[in-house]
Amino acid sequence: MLGRLADGERLIEDQIARRLETSRGPVREALRQLEHEGLVVSYPYRGAVVLGVSDEEVQHVLIPIRLTLERFSFRKALERMREEDFAELAKEVWRMGEAARADDLMASVEADIRFHEFVLSRSGQQHTTQLWGAIAPRIRAYFFRYGRQSDLARIAREHGELLAAMQTRKPAVVMRALEEHIAVQVPPPSA
Amino acid sequence: MLGRLADGERLIEDQIARRLETSRGPVREALRQLEHEGLVVSYPYRGAVVLGVSDEEVQHVLIPIRLTLERFSFRKALERMREEDFAELAKEVWRMGEAARADDLMASVEADIRFHEFVLSRSGQQHTTQLWGAIAPRIRAYFFRYGRQSDLARIAREHGELLAAMQTRKPAVVMRALEEHIAVQVPPPSA
DNA sequence: TCCCGGGAGATTGTCAACCATCGCTGAATT
């Protein structure tokens, strides 16, 4: 959906409303949503502009926060997951495998998102889940822009390992798999 | 401003609009803002209710995220602070001292907020600053509800130490002072 | 020439009234 707009580009409510054939009300709400997700900043009486993400903030802020959120939510979810929940995750892993074979980046990303959000939902932690909504889109935007073509096969494999770790039901094992998974997603700043 | 509403209490747009003598538009926007700040959750076609914060999420999610945000922003701000900026912080520390002497909790909290947000603003990191807006109100709400009467004198002293550490311009010194400051604010879960 | 203040136009913020849509509830029906 995004990636088509340049940093700093201005977003004018009336124009957007007309283009989407709706009224200014929903457009204003959508802009607030985008602001919550960090893809846009707005200033009173001056409107909204598209916001970029710096390498530095991704490395030193967004990824560490993501780790905090996922560490907690995986630990919590682990206590509540049933067999059928693991099956749900397995389904997404399978889809990632299919996406990798078809070289379908979009399908892979979507399955990836569903995997993590399913765990989030099972954690039952409202603040954690809600903050995920503020963090994830920023990281996603970063990858869409600057990310090299991800290795789809690796993504599928790592999620398979993550799932296997969860099935051991041992928090320490899951934490280790999780930390590797998230750390590895991001190439070091020098790359 | 908050603390007067019970968890789960329902917020009805029309009623609020009438009470505040405004229209539903701004009320909707305000509710979205509160949702961003985690003080409220809303469900489609079912409205918004007040949301509490659990001990666990404060300890394992909110405080660690706060640490991540502040570590980064203090480090960044350090590179940009001038003498007059330190003077600004000194002013807030002085106010905290006054508040402690007058036993004025509100004034102390406000100076505390201004101190940290001033550093945030000097860091010039947009995502970090914006995420602060999503995290800080939750922690604040937690303290307003469950926090024992804070030791105002200690707050003033710690900020003085934090400022002194910044004036050394040595990142490692600042990081240590910061971590102590934030960790100490929160009594261990057992307490 | 350069600087400053005053419109003019564009855009956001707010208002009010209205209808569509959804979720819940309680009463009627099977």
Added chain:
DNA sequence: AATTCAGCGATGGTTGACAATCTCCCGGGA
């Protein structure tokens, strides 16, 4: 007793207008 459905309350969206504010440009004065 369980189910269904109409009514009601509240939210989501629409429209059109107006107020508040910003930006930009232009002309007058130093």
